[in-house]
Amino acid sequence: MEYKWTAMTTVFIATLIGSINMMIILIAIPAIFNGIHIDPLNSFPYLLWILMGYMLVVAILLLSFGRLSDMYGRVKMFQLGFLIFTVGSILLYFTPSTGDAGALEIIIFRIIQAIGGALFMANSAAILADAFPADERGKALGINTVAGMSGNILGLILGGILAIFNWRYIFLVSVPFGLIGTILSFYKLKELSIKAVKTKLDIWGNLTFVSGITLLLIGVTYGLIPYGNNPMGWNNPWVIASMSIGLISLILFPIVETRVESPMFDLNLFKIKSFTFGILATLLSALARGGAMILIIILLQGIWLPLHGYSYASTPFWAGVYTIPLIIGMIVMAPISGILSDKYGPRWIATSGMSLVTLSFLLLIVLPSNFDYIELGLILLLMGIGNGMFGSPNNAAIMNSVSAKDRGVASGMMFTMFNTATPASIAIFFTIVVIGLTQRFPEAMTSSLAGIGAVQLAPLMSNIPPTGALFSALLGYNPVAGILSTLPSSFVALIPHSTLTTLTSTTWFASTFENAFIPSLKISFYIAAIISAIAAILSALRGEKYIHNDETIKTDSKADLNPQPLESKEK
Structure with a gap:
């Protein structure tokens, strides 16, 4: 082999x-x-x-x-x-x-x-x-x-x-x-x-970058947790301090890198257009996709599957099964687009891919809440094809644009952008949804309870926190059953059996949650579409096919340890 x-x-x-x-x-x-x-x-x-x-x-x-x-x-x-x-x-x-x-x-x-x-x-x-x-x-x-x-x-x-x-x-x-x-x-x-020629460890660069990204992402994570009487923690002083210090550290990182003897990241790489626009497109692609995909899973697990008779316990598994068209699209197109980009260059293949992703988010916006699965499946397939067309050419363009000695740090930067943007995306879209649920969920709960003649339960049920409702949908739980189990048995005994049956069914909470969730979901898809469109524009601006022209690698140990300066050229 x-x-x-x-x-x-x-x-x-x-x-x-x-x-x-x-x-x-x-x-x-x-x-x-x-x-x-x-x-x-x-x-x-x-x-x-x-x-x-x-x-x-x-x-x-x-x-x-x-x-x-x-x-x-x-x-x-x-x-x-x-x-x-x-x-x-x-x-x-x-x-x-x-x-x-x-x-x-x-x-x-x-x-x-x-x-x-x-x-x-x-x-x-x-x-x-x-x-x-x-x-x-x-x-x-x-x-x-x-x-x-x-x-x-x-x-x-x-x-x-x-x-x-x-x-x-x-x-x-x-x-x-x-x-x-x-x-x-x-x-x-x-x-x-x-x-690399210089092997001295960049202590200050590592310190500013690692501390900055750590504090920023910890702040983002804890911003999703309720604080005091607020449904989220963005006003928590510790969250504000963590994110502020993290951002300051990340701002200091490029300044430090221009002053240390052996920087951990060569900022000159950003002078390479193919590298810079590829990295930015990677960041925006992940920012659009990460949180939006979680919301699609919530749409399936918390609303569509229960409304179609699936038990809450089984919804996480079936949500995975029903998102397979997305994966199939990516699996089919990733190698094909990679082969085509090797021959014709990555620019228009990757740009077309992100354009298809933008279109798929716009189609999700107009998808009715009582959709037939075939409609969602085709949209997810289109999204998968678009992501597959974008990912392989874009990643190859990034790796081809740098010299052999910089491929490790280029690979690290590429995946750092992806793995940083994904939790940030989740935080952004979760915040949009929780704000919407805070405004709409109590009213939706009261209206649904009145519809089944159980308005007396509204003070209790309306206290389900928005984050609790959201994570219930994500994890396959029916929070109504949990609330009823905490009530005194004498109180529960006064609730008609038919009402209890309705409350604990797979459809009642799902339909209630749907009324409060869908408007915020559509706003999130609008934002994801805009971000994807910007990623498509950046992908188009990367220029034609570019490959870093490394000097031929010699086999003797001295050449390996002391590589000569490398040149670049456009093809």
């Missing part, structure tokens, strides 16, 4: 298990909380950190790990990442405690997993770029995108199936992949990268 396909196989496994690990949690979180005996609706910090902690840690570490890989070797860092990820998966399977201690252990072990994930994610694209020639990188990155999308499907399905048997199996499934990937990476991968 040619080495490039050995590298592809190993990186494919890393991407597959990383994407499985992200999506399997989304489906299995109710089973995990039941397993450690915690109510997720009354444990928002634990819920958010288990759902988003992995993503936050990966976003924080990617750029630093990318630079370290350029300095000390990408394969070494990739191998270490696989090993740490596997250890984290084993620790998660053996989580010893329950209650608050169990939740904290899962968060800590997920952070260990994330450190490993960041190490192999920061180097995946760079290892492929090292192994494949420039005219095949689009194809290689397209095939690797298939791994990510396939992992999303497998994660959703495996999460739904394994949670039925034992919540620990959700983490155990990562172990075989991790062991195989660790063995392959140690015995089959070769270090082809050129080490």
Whole structure:
């Protein structure tokens, strides 16, 4: 087997298990909380950190790990990442405690997993770029995108199936992949990268970037948690301070990088138009897609599936199944668009892809709330095709635009943009929805109760917090049943049996939630469409096909350790 396909196989496994690990949690979180005996609706910090902690840690570490890989070797860092990820998966399977201690252990072990994930994610694209020639990188990155999308499907399905048997199996499934990937990476991968000329660690650059992104994302996360009498925490002084200090640190980062001896990120890369516009398009694409996709899942889980007779417990699994057209579109188009971009250049293929994504969001806006699934399925397929057309050419353009010695940091920057924009997107769209629910949900609840002759319950039911209603929809819970279980039995006995049956049915809360949720959902889709359109414009502005013209890599050790200055040229 040619080495490039050995590298592809190993990186494919890393991407597959990383994407499985992200999506399997989304489906299995109710089973995990039941397993450690915690109510997720009354444990928002634990819920958010288990759902988003992995993503936050990966976003924080990617750029630093990318630079370290350029300095000390990408394969070494990739191998270490696989090993740490596997250890984290084993620790998660053996989580010893329950209650608050169990939740904290899962968060800590997920952070260990994330450190490993960041190490192999920061180097995946760079290892492929090292192994494949420039005219095949689009194809290689397209095939690797298939791994990510396939992992999303497998994660959703495996999460739904394994949670039925034992919540620990959700983490155990990562172990075989991790062991195989660790063995392959140690015995089959070769270090082809050129080490950076200057190998002094940039302490101040790492400090300002890591502290800035950490504080900013922590602030974003806790902004989603209710504070005092407010449904969200954006006015929490700690959230304001965290985000403010984080932004100041990130503003200082480029200033620091122009003054230190060996910067962790070469700001001259932003002089390369193909790199700059590709990175910005990546950021905006993830900003539009991340939160919007969660809202589509909420639309299915919290409204459409219950209204069509699915039990709340089964909705997370079926929501995953019903989003498969999106994944299919990406799986089909990612390698095709990668191959086409190798031949014709990435500019118009990627631009057309983001234009299709923009169109799909506009179609979601006009989709009726009582839609037939075929309508949603076709829109999701169109969105998947658009994302597939954009991702592979855009990523290949970024990796082709930099020199061989900068591929690690370029890969780290690319995935940092994606993993930073995704939680930020979730925070933006959740805030829009929660503001809308705060205004509309009490009135919708009162109106629905009056419609079934139970208006006396309005003071109790209207107190369901907007975030509680939102997370109920996301996790497959019916909060009405939980509220009724907390009432005195003498009070419940006065409620007619027919009314209780209606309240606890799969349709009543879903229809009530729908009336308050849909207006905010459409506003979110408008914003996502605008962001996607801007990403399409940036993609078009990147210029024609551009490949960095590296000097031929010599095989002697002196040349490897002391590469000559590199030149660039446009094709």
